[in-house]
Amino acid sequence: MNNRIVVIGANAAGAKAAAKARRTDPRAEIVVLDRGSFISYGACGIPYYLSDTVKELKELMSTPVGVVRDRNFFSKVKGVSVRTNTEVTAIDRTRKVVRLREGGGEESELCYHKLVLATGSSPLVPPIDNVTLDDVFTVKSIEDAELLKERAVPGAAACIIGAGLIGLETAEALQGKGMRVTLVEMRDQLLPGVLDPEVAAVVEKQVKLQGVTVLTGCAVTGLDGEGRVQQVIAGGRQIAADLVVLAPGVRPNVALAREAGLAIGVTGAIAVNERQATSDPDILACGDCCETTHLVTGRKVFVPLGSTANKQGRVAGINAAGGAATFAGVIGTSILKVFNVNAGKTGLTESEARGQGFDVETVLSPAPDRAHFYPGAKPILLKLVAERGTGRILGLQAAGEGAVDKRLDAAAAAITFRANAEQLSQLDLAYAPPYSAAMDNLIVAADIMKNKLAGHARGISAREVKRKLEEGDDFILLDVRSPAEHGEIGIAGAKLIPLGALRERLEELPRDKEIVAFCKVSLRGYEAQKILDAAGFADVKFMDGGIMAWPYRFRDQ
Amino acid sequence: MNNRIVVIGANAAGAKAAAKARRTDPRAEIVVLDRGSFISYGACGIPYYLSDTVKELKELMSTPVGVVRDRNFFSKVKGVSVRTNTEVTAIDRTRKVVRLREGGGEESELCYHKLVLATGSSPLVPPIDNVTLDDVFTVKSIEDAELLKERAVPGAAACIIGAGLIGLETAEALQGKGMRVTLVEMRDQLLPGVLDPEVAAVVEKQVKLQGVTVLTGCAVTGLDGEGRVQQVIAGGRQIAADLVVLAPGVRPNVALAREAGLAIGVTGAIAVNERQATSDPDILACGDCCETTHLVTGRKVFVPLGSTANKQGRVAGINAAGGAATFAGVIGTSILKVFNVNAGKTGLTESEARGQGFDVETVLSPAPDRAHFYPGAKPILLKLVAERGTGRILGLQAAGEGAVDKRLDAAAAAITFRANAEQLSQLDLAYAPPYSAAMDNLIVAADIMKNKLAGHARGISAREVKRKLEEGDDFILLDVRSPAEHGEIGIAGAKLIPLGALRERLEELPRDKEIVAFCKVSLRGYEAQKILDAAGFADVKFMDGGIMAWPYRFRDQ
Structure with a gap:
């Protein structure tokens, strides 16, 4: 018998691993098992399917030239056998077999020489009251999206719990369907873990401008309703909701691996080495179910992304088929478009x-x-x-x-x-x-x-400037923009001396007091600092990012 | 007397050098001399001014917040004295003075401690007959653009000589004004020196689709006309032209430097070290007038670009003011948008x-x-x-x-x-x-x-495939796309076996003959190669880039 490679999971990582294994070993038998009925779809496309940006499901499951990547495609083109609706219930590492149940039928066994785990991740369900009410959704699978699309009625109220990537993409999709959307986030900013607060503020401003109600620093304790969800209980308030989307993040699917005794890493995902091998050299893992190395810190991280899943799938597939490949790690890159x-x-x-x-x-x-x-x-x-x-x-x-x-x-x-x-x-x-x-x-x-x-430029953050103003620190906040810019939007308490007049009006400023210069973006602010430094002023700084980085303007002014 | 830094040239590199020198040494006297009347404009914006994409000249000379960078701006904001309409006629390195003539008046002298040359580049004027006829333009200065805008009449014929970046941008601008544009290029492709032929073909296709007449491999020998240009003589043919734009490239302005005995590099531009110092340590150079190092080859190159000019200006300014900075070099990056x-x-x-x-x-x-x-x-x-x-x-x-x-x-x-x-x-x-x-x-x-x-994938170029077809080589050109794709656009002589059917139809192919597989982009072509390799076929390749990279389809078919 030829080498048999069994892959569990037929989406990004698993599909890639199978295809790459085939190219590496043309004689291997390659079997892909998936508990779902849809395979090889772009899970990252789900929010776009939800929003009708992508009209047809099959677009998500097609190659760029429009060939649907179904079982027939994998069989004919890739020489890979895919068995859908097939759940793997256990891995017996001693005998090198997986136990599986196909279409809800009897359990059977399939032996492997090499096994690739691409079991993916699942939406986290937060431990809140009544989370099992009807019309409470997650957004991960095509089935999720289909259900949610049915219930996304114009004028109805949607409450999204969690303002990460998926939460924001879903907010846009539902807002686009005419729903009244409230976004509730436990942390005090959008995209916590992705962006620092002042950068997240740029996103928050736009999301609010589009009409989404944003509640940050607001922990959800429970849901309420009779059969169907009717409201969200968060931070002592009640938010009316005809549907709720849970988007607090995802967790890796590691049950099979854990039960088989494979090492689970510090992040809670399957531990792998740079060959994508688990603690059992005959079992590899790739994609959302496993952890990886952060190349800046050298530490293990769990960053599930389709781009990484494909890279890891390639490596796992090559190694499963007897080749030699390594995956170094990630640097935590992520991006989203929202509105x-x-x-x-x-x-x-x-x-x-x-x-x-x-x-x-x-x-x-x-x-x-x-x-x-x-x-x-x-x-x-x-x-x-x-x-x-x-x-x-x-x-x-x-x-x-x-x-x-x-x-x-x-x-x-x-x-x-x-x-x-x-x-x-x-x-x-x-x-x-x-x-x-x-x-x-x-x-x-x-x-x-x-x-x-080099110490030439000394910036302080808008947050720090705001604190100084609020606490009544004795300093000069110096606006070096034009009078027109100053009149359009300003910070209360700032003194105006346009940069072009600064060299001539130095006597208006005290030489020993702290001065914080700012302009629109900080370049003139920095220029002002250099002019005042050169004139012998003792303690001059500029405000980082200028008024463009003053996030308080759309909150407090 | 304080350190005096004299900068010759007030555009990208010179303006940057002056500003950075000021920040580095607040006490230095900084004088910028420019022979023109416009300063600190974005020369790269000229084609967009020509096309009316940029409506107002002052937009090119403003900071992002709309402040015009004129003499007053440099004086008030930067603490830099700019003298326009001031031509430097000689550099006396022994006495450390520059001789200059302001507004066509008497010559005078200005001494320097450090001198920065930012004399820029000028359009090459090719050695062809009658190149001094009226209505023959170059596109480099604002004055050029103003003149050309006046003469760009809808329906009239424009002939552009040289299909580099400026030639193409100018072609688009004049085509947009309703002129009938002919682009003449001596080499046999657009953008020679920037792109390889098969990539340039993508540009050529679009430029032709927009109605520009493209003549490649066509050397211009002269112009003809009475007073005003009337036709271009190229490759034996006569091209009617109401105006001609010369765009064969630029050359560095090195006359001052050469006459002062400074070293000129192998590229014909001023030789500098990584501190941007010339062969005279008190004279620095930056921008289009000097050469730089190509970081891939380690060799000296002349690649005049606004992005590089700004980086070099920064380094020259810091060093002129007594600081320490270096510029490593470039890797020849360039880009254009055309149509x-x-x-x-x-x-x-x-x-x-x-x-x-x-x-x-x-x-x-x-x-x-x-x-x-x-x-x-x-x-x-x-x-x-x-x-x-x-x-x-x-x-x-x-x-x-x-x-x-x-x-x-x-x-x-x-x-x-x-x-x-x-x-x-x-x-x-x-x-x-x-x-x-x-x-x-x-x-x-x-x-x-x-x-x-690694030898797993074996590609051959579309050019090579075309040669093989033309010379009647004995090989199989195998189209593995779908019948629909095959019907839409194909290559004469190709045999169709869709990839999904290939494993079942191996017997239709000879095992010992050379086979070249292709699809739309080459991924299925590669897959086909792997399938045939695995089946024991002896000599299988795929066509690089698939039919998308078959440039002949819009030339010969």
């Missing part, structure tokens, strides 16, 4: 970096995403995080209506290769006015970072 | 790499720029170039209607850090369906490259 905002990160956020013990410097840099004179230029905010001392770039966050993805991708490559701020600032990025300013946003941010790391 | 096509490259093209003696492997990978099911997905073609043996990525080219810039930027970072194909294939790029497929185009190209470098 007209793009937002994401790569590497570590400031809070993650501090949590890992790094001595951190940050830069906030808002600017148009292409030459400001080129039609269609849209603002984006970058937040760059670097390690003091080494200057090593630890992470980038980006949010705004413009092109954030390409800054994340370039930074992802730079971070992977351990670039420092100097190296990042010299990247030869593709420049023409339709694509960026002559100095790309990423280059500008890296230059500011160099100035900060 | 609805984006096209560019980073690193080396295949022909550049071969010219430098690299043993080269290439991958052509056409695919949608985001998840194929996401609305608005558009095709792009990637061409990846790597070094055999090491797998080192040498270059990426990209062209198409979709997002090519971000693939170039990510590759630029990877190439800078000397990534190999394995590392490129594992980059943690930002994935969600609006931004890319789960496997980004760049990852797919890198995976194919790995397969090719």
